[in-house]
Amino acid sequence: MAEKGELGNANGGGKGLARIETKAEDGICHDDSALPVKAQTIDELHSLQKKRSLPGTPMNDGLLQGNAAFATVSEDERHKLRLQSISASLASLTRETGPKVVKGDPARKAEAPKGGAVHHHYFTPSISVSDSSLKFTHVLHNLSPAELYEQAIRYEKGSFITSTGALATLSGAKTGRSPRDKRIVNDETTAEELWWGKGSPNIEMDEQTFMVNRERAVDYLNSLDKVFVNDQFLNWDPEHQIKVRIVSARAYHSLFMHNMCIRPTPEEVETFGTPDFTIYNAGQFPCNRYTHYMTSSTSIDINLARKEMVILGTQYAGEMKKGLFSLMHYLMPKRQILSLHSGCNMGKDGDVALFFGLSGTGKTTLSTDRNRLLIGDDEHCWSENGISNIEGGCYAKCIDLSMEKEPDIWNAIKFGTVLENVVFDEHTREVDYSDKSVTENTRAAYPIEYIPNAKLPCVGPHPKNVILLACDAFGVLPPVSKLTLPQTMYHFISGYTALVAGTEEGIKEPQATFSACFGAAFIMLHPTRYAAMLVEKMQKYGATAWLVNTGWSGGRYGIGSRIKLAYTRKIIDAIHSGSLLNADYKKTQVFGLEIPTEVEGVPSEILDPENTWPEKAAYEETLLKLAGLFRKNFEVFANYKIGEDAKLAEEILAAGPNF
Numbered sequence: 001m002a003e004k005g006e007l008g009n010a011n012g013g014g015k016g017l018a019r020i021e022t023k024a025e026d027g028i029c030h031d032d033s034a035l036p037v038k039a040q041t042i043d044e045l046h047s048l049q050k051k052r053s054l055p056g057t058p059m060n061d062g063l064l065q066g067n068a069a070f071a072t073v074s075e076d077e078r079h080k081l082r083l084q085s086i087s088a089s090l091a092s093l094t095r096e097t098g099p100k101v102v103k104g105d106p107a108r109k110a111e112a113p114k115g116g117a118v119h120h121h122y123f124t125p126s127i128s129v130s131d132s133s134l135k136f137t138h139v140l141h142n143l144s145p146a147e148l149y150e151q152a153i154r155y156e157k158g159s160f161i162t163s164t165g166a167l168a169t170l171s172g173a174k175t176g177r178s179p180r181d182k183r184i185v186n187d188e189t190t191a192e193e194l195w196w197g198k199g200s201p202n203i204e205m206d207e208q209t210f211m212v213n214r215e216r217a218v219d220y221l222n223s224l225d226k227v228f229v230n231d232q233f234l235n236w237d238p239e240h241q242i243k244v245r246i247v248s249a250r251a252y253h254s255l256f257m258h259n260m261c262i263r264p265t266p267e268e269v270e271t272f273g274t275p276d277f278t279i280y281n282a283g284q285f286p287c288n289r290y291t292h293y294m295t296s297s298t299s300i301d302i303n304l305a306r307k308e309m310v311i312l313g314t315q316y317a318g319e320m321k322k323g324l325f326s327l328m329h330y331l332m333p334k335r336q337i338l339s340l341h342s343g344c345n346m347g348k349d350g351d352v353a354l355f356f357g358l359s360g361t362g363k364t365t366l367s368t369d370r371n372r373l374l375i376g377d378d379e380h381c382w383s384e385n386g387i388s389n390i391e392g393g394c395y396a397k398c399i400d401l402s403m404e405k406e407p408d409i410w411n412a413i414k415f416g417t418v419l420e421n422v423v424f425d426e427h428t429r430e431v432d433y434s435d436k437s438v439t440e441n442t443r444a445a446y447p448i449e450y451i452p453n454a455k456l457p458c459v460g461p462h463p464k465n466v467i468l469l470a471c472d473a474f475g476v477l478p479p480v481s482k483l484t485l486p487q488t489m490y491h492f493i494s495g496y497t498a499l500v501a502g503t504e505e506g507i508k509e510p511q512a513t514f515s516a517c518f519g520a521a522f523i524m525l526h527p528t529r530y531a532a533m534l535v536e537k538m539q540k541y542g543a544t545a546w547l548v549n550t551g552w553s554g555g556r557y558g559i560g561s562r563i564k565l566a567y568t569r570k571i572i573d574a575i576h577s578g579s580l581l582n583a584d585y586k587k588t589q590v591f592g593l594e595i596p597t598e599v600e601g602v603p604s605e606i607l608d609p610e611n612t613w614p615e616k617a618a619y620e621e622t623l624l625k626l627a628g629l630f631r632k633n634f635e636v637f638a639n640y641k642i643g644e645d646a647k648l649a650e651e652i653l654a655a656g657p658n659f
């Protein structure tokens with residue numbers, strides 16, 4: 001029985017609980033082991049959850065004290081300069097209404113850190129006032145992946161976290177690039193310099209029309225509560241690095257570019273200054289079809305003189321990446337640097353291989369190799385200094401992705417990775433990579449360091465092997481052949497493949513395509529300009545070229561089947577190791593390709609496609625059909641000289657199919 005005064009009366013007899021004595025003098029509360037919370041309100045408590053970040057991290061303002069590198073300019077001054085620079089990027093150029101630019105998420109005004117730059121705002125001087133100049137455009141500058149996840153999930157329909165932590169997104173009505181809607185401003189300079197006309201990807205627009213679309217994009221972006229701004233770099237070669245700014249309306253686009261471009265260090269963000277090139281991505285908003293040169297509601301416009309690109313009417317993020325690649329195809333050759341639509345990796349002994357190929361031919365898959373260091377999967381430069389990746393990330397196709405066949409890509413799909421247009425279980429959020437309900441062109445964009453054996457920085461010595469990948473839907477090209485230099489140029493300029501469904505709009509099944517330099521959609525100058533640089537470099541550094549068919553065997557598409565990835569990997573291994581260089585060869589009819597009689601790990605009978613076809617007559621007929629397509633395609637190049645060597649130019653013409 002409890003004594004009176006100790007526990008009181010359980011029946012509530014009026015006396016209440018006795019006071020438990022504590023020694024107030026020692027300051028320790030003995031009945032609670034946790035320290036008290038240093039907050040007066042719930043809001044304050046929540047504000048404690050987030051600690052101040054490193055300099056340059058966007059939500060933070062005010063931690064640079066003591067950093068000697070920035071001692072000359074005050075922190076406040078730097079923030080002012082950056083907002084001014086972003087305000088200039090967003091300024092309307094034709095009307096009085098300039099944007100008021102403020103930093104930070106409009107939804108988070110209450111949470112703004114004390115002393116933050118939220119009250120700085122900049123606007124372009126206005127002659128008279130209209131409503132749009134009275135509103136603020138909030139700028140979310142270089143947010144981190146975590147912050148971008150939150151933005152995407154809160155505000156962008158179709159954004160979800162998958163079971164492995166990737167951000168699943170939808171790119172909207174367009175799930176591939178729209179090459180027919182790409183326009184390049186034709187002005188005094190570009191009229192002379194660029195490749196225009198038959199076969200060229202460059203469809204012209206005039207300066208005036210560009211400005212109409214630019215204004216449309218800028219007005220759209222300024223009409224929003226907030227825009228995302230990424231300040232990043234292109235090209236790992238520090239001598240030839242380009243500063244790019246991407247202004248976009250979606251966290252999806254910001255995270256995609258965060259992954260795909262080179263990420264600046266906090267210090268580099270602080271000292272970024274004026275970008276060399278700016279993208280205005282207003283993809284949710286269409287272009288106006290009454291505008292001259294516009295043939296649809298989608299327009300991707302590049303103005304080299306203004307150093308700007310405008311995107312209207314497509315949210316497919318690949319347009320930004322490949323738009324910048326087009327820019328590099330213009331800028332780099334001016335510096336005698338060859339820009340390449342290729343993957344690139346390096347062996348432990350420093351032997352570098354390039355993998356050229358059109359979309360879906362295997363650049364990403366085959367350059368991502370357990371036994372080698374990945375330099376990059378898609379876009380490179382070949383300069384006097386060797387090879388450098390243009391990008392900071394990879395963009396892998398993930399249709400039918402499996403852990404067994406492509407473990408490194410599989411494991412890269414984790415927190416931070418953007419997963420486009422995939423289908424997943426609504427509860428477990430496990431992705432079904434075989435599901436094509438949204439598109440065949442499902443994609444994963446991840447930073448290159450998500451591949452365990454990435455080569456950082458992403459540069460390497462001059463290449464030893466140049467591998468031309470073709471996904472041959474006709475099933476008549478051999479799985480591998482060794483090319484002479486003239487054959488290399490012939491096939492490089494031809495750029496043959498079967499375009500696999502999905503990456504470009506409107507292609508539903510594989511179809512023979514010729515795309516000069518294995519990237520005609522992105523080249524700016526005449527193909528022979530790039531080809532001449534490739535010959536020169538291959539000769540100078542003694543590289544060997546190979547043609548690898550990653551497409552069909554045993555019959556054309558629909559009859560035969562795609563060459564097993566495991567076999568293609570064995571072929572690539574034999575190229576890297578040097579063993580294929582010393583193999584026995586025989587020459588094929590019509591294309592005159594040197595094919596090895598044996599490759600370790602590959603059934604010998606498949607090395608000559610003739611053996612794999614059930615009917616010899618059908619094989620020969622298909623072979624001649626393809627040869628005819630090659631010949632017809634090359635006609636436009638027949639009048640061009642490649643490089644200085646007249647004899648080589650003749651040999652290149654003769655290196656095509658003979659029939």
Ligand SMILES: Nc1ncnc2c1ncn2[C@@H]1O[C@H](COP(=O)(O)OP(=O)(O)O)[C@@H](O)[C@H]1O
Nearest residue numbers: 359360361362363364365397550563564565568
């Ligand atoms: N023999 C093969 N070689 C290369 N890729 C193959 C092969 N068979 C099937 N594939 C598939 O083809 C696709 C190649 O795509 P990817 O590597 O992303 O091409 P690219 O980077 O050139 O656009 C991948 O989905 C890959 O799994």
Ligand SMILES: C=C(OP(=O)(O)O)C(=O)O
Nearest residue numbers: 177318358359360395503
């Ligand atoms: C993103 C692309 O690159 P690839 O398919 O070559 O990986 C593309 O061509 O749109």
Ligand SMILES: [Ca+2]
Nearest residue numbers: 341358359360
């Ligand atoms: Ca491509």
Ligand SMILES: [Mn+2]
Nearest residue numbers: 363364378395
């Ligand atoms: Mn790729």
